[in-house]
Every structure is written in structure tokens, then in C-alpha cells.
Amino acid sequence: MFNNIPPLTKNIIIINVVVYIVTNFILYAFNNIEFYYSLASYYPFSPFFKSWQIITSMFMHAPIGDGSGLMHIFFNMFMLYNFSFMENILGGKRYLLLYFLSGIGAYVLFNAWEFVQVEMFARQLESLGFNIYDYFSGENQALKGSAEEIASQNNLISNIIKIISTPLVGASGAIFGVLAAFATIFPNAKLMILFIPFPVKAKHLLIFTIVISIFLGYSDRGSDGGTAHLAHVGGALVGFLLARVWKNHINRFNQI
Template structure:
């Protein structure tokens, strides 16, 4: 077993504290620390950082922290603590930004339907806050599925270290491409150079279709993987060393 490295140890400790402490203290930090849609009144720019330390359930934090330890440990041993943390937070911040950009694109597509139906911005926000189109004649312009989608985009915050962990996973695959990996529901070992692209393609498929199960931020995963790939590829190509 890999001995836990300093940076990863501290990340896990902070994540565990922010998962357990609010439950004991009966605090709901979602509106403050989770990443909200920018038009939502609960949005704060700091949430691009803090959402990485929030988790929705025990399995959520368990799998993320396991992935951070399993795939991040050899990277921190190779890069050193400071550079690993720079990489980790870069991937996590990039994941949040790309997730927001994709949500904005989806949001604006439906938002324009409201505007074309004769509503103004205040009307649309009022509808989203109330969760109902009552009092507004938009039924012919907006389907129930479209309303459910824009309502979800507006209200559903993103939580978790998954974006950053996907960046770590991609970097692991670049540096240790022949390492054998497996999933609990598919326990057949596959080389990282095949396994990781398959996972990312799965996120892309589920993110662009209606087949996703639960509220998984697939484009945050893809965003973290993309930023992680860019940084790790550049470092590897330029023979990045610990300074």
C-alpha cells in the first residue's frame, strides 16, 4: 500500500472535517460553500474553491478520497507537495469554471425562449425563484421538460472533489499508462491508457444525453480531466522536475 503523502493527507482531513462537522453541529453550509449558478442569489466567487471540499453523501466522499489517495500519491511523490497541490486546485477550479460555462450555455438556450415569449429578466428570475410559471403566459413557448431543466440549472449546486480527482486520474494515466485499473462494477483490470479515456467518454456521453443516473456533474468531471491533461502533458513533455 502507498504511504499517504503530506498534501493528500491534509486534503483528506479538511474534506472529512467539512463533511462530518456540519452534521454534528446541525449546520447546512450548502448555500455558502457549494457552487451555485451565477444568477442564483446564493452564488459567491469563492465557491469555485470551496465546493471542492463539500460532499453530498458518505459514498461520494469515500470514492473521491480513495481516488485522491490511490492516484494522487505517486504524483505527489514525483512532483512534491507544492506542485501537486497547485495541480490539484488548478484541475478543481477549471472543473468548476467549465461546468459553469456549459450550464450557462444550456441555461441561455431555454432563457431565450422565455424572453421570446415576452418576459423580461426579472420575470424569468421570479419564475425560477417561485418554481412556477403561474401568472405568465408561457405554456405555449416552454415545455415542462425545458422548465424542469432550467429550474434544475438555476437551483442545483455542485459539490465534491470529483473534478480535481479526474484531473489527478488523467495525470496518473499519462505518467503510469500501463498500470492496471478496475471498477467495482467492472472488476476486470485494464491498462490506465485505455481505462481513463473510456471513463471520460462515458462522462461525455452521459453529460450530453438523458441517460445519466442521479445528479452527477459530468461536465465538471470533463473539465477537471481537460485541465489536468493540459498541465500534466505540458509538465511531462518538458521533463518537469521537483525544484
């Protein structure tokens, strides 16, 4: 079965699995959580952010002890395997472009929403007499006001700290780009989905998934629920746009 996977997809799966094994070994054998999360990606204005993390985070998944860790990487790799035929349809160069640009798109959209939230919380704090940016730059900022106002300020500060210190990991954004490209090129293809007793057209499944992801991303405030739903939307949006550009030339791909 593994021998039938196109070469680029096979290598991507191998890299994900090897990275997962090595990082978890380092994490638990040496109790080195700093190394593990140095490869995750962070909010771009976070002190933990490094530019390479936008790429390395695509090969990182929740650690084994996280509870969802093994299922996280298994589900992502299983989905990538099932749609690996897209590599043959698009050709290697376009497939890699689709994969990595979708992953970058996932990071950009997710953190654009995080930026909106940070600015919203910062303005609420400013209205209460607390400047979060001066606070982060080391300037002494005292909480002022009634007990209720101080509690509100502490809650807003905690929300901002959570955003800038929570890592983003996983290949889901890139994989959603591949799925969106498939649904765009083959919109009427029928898929069988777990728990749905009848085939669903790819275009309907894509629309439903995007709507649900936007709703969950907004209601969960980004990644509060443990899943970066808006990252999925970002990856899917890039996949859709690339597929729209490529769709009319699909028959020429394998000749280039």
C-alpha cells in the same frame, strides 16, 4: 497505512473529512441547511453564488441523509488515497496546482454547459413572449398563450430555476485531474478495475471515462441525474493539459 500517505494528500483528506463531519453536525444538530450549502458552489449568475464557493465546494460532499452522502466522500477519498503517489512524482507545488486547477476547471466546464442550457431555455421562453431576465429582475411578467404554451413556459422556467439553485459539491473534479495526469504521464500503466476481470491501460481507461462522462453529462443535462459528469470532464481536461506540459520534465521534479 495512513502514515504512508504523502503530507499534502493526507492534509487534503483530513480537511475533507473534518469539513464533512462539522457541516453535517451543524446541518442536523441545528437544522442549518443554509450554512451547509453556503459552502457549495452555484451557477455563477445565481443569487446564491459567492466567489469563495469555487474552492470550498471541493471540500464539500453530499450530506449523510442524501443517501449517497457517505459513499460520495468515501469513494472520492479512496481514489485520492490510491493515487497519492502522484504527489511524490510531481512534487508538492505542482501537485497542489494540479489539484486545485483541476477543481476550478471542473467548475468552469460544468457551468459553461449550464450557461448554454440557460440561454437555450431563455430563448425558447422569449419566443413565447416571456423574458426570464426581466422576470428575475422583479419586473412583472405574465404567462401568455394557450394552456399548452403556458405549461411549456412553466417547464422552461423550472429548468432555469433548477440550474441556478442546485449546488455543486465534491472533490471529484480535482481527483479526476489527478487521475488524468497519471494516465497522461504513464499511459501504458495497467490498472485493475472493479468488475473488469483483466488489467486496463491507463490511457484507455481515461478515454473511456471521458467519453462516458460526456455522454452522460449531455443526456442527463448536466446534473439532473445527481452527478455532475461534465465537471469530471473539466477536471480531467486540466489534468491532461498540465501533465502534457510537465511530462518531459518529470525526472527533474523532485530536484526543484
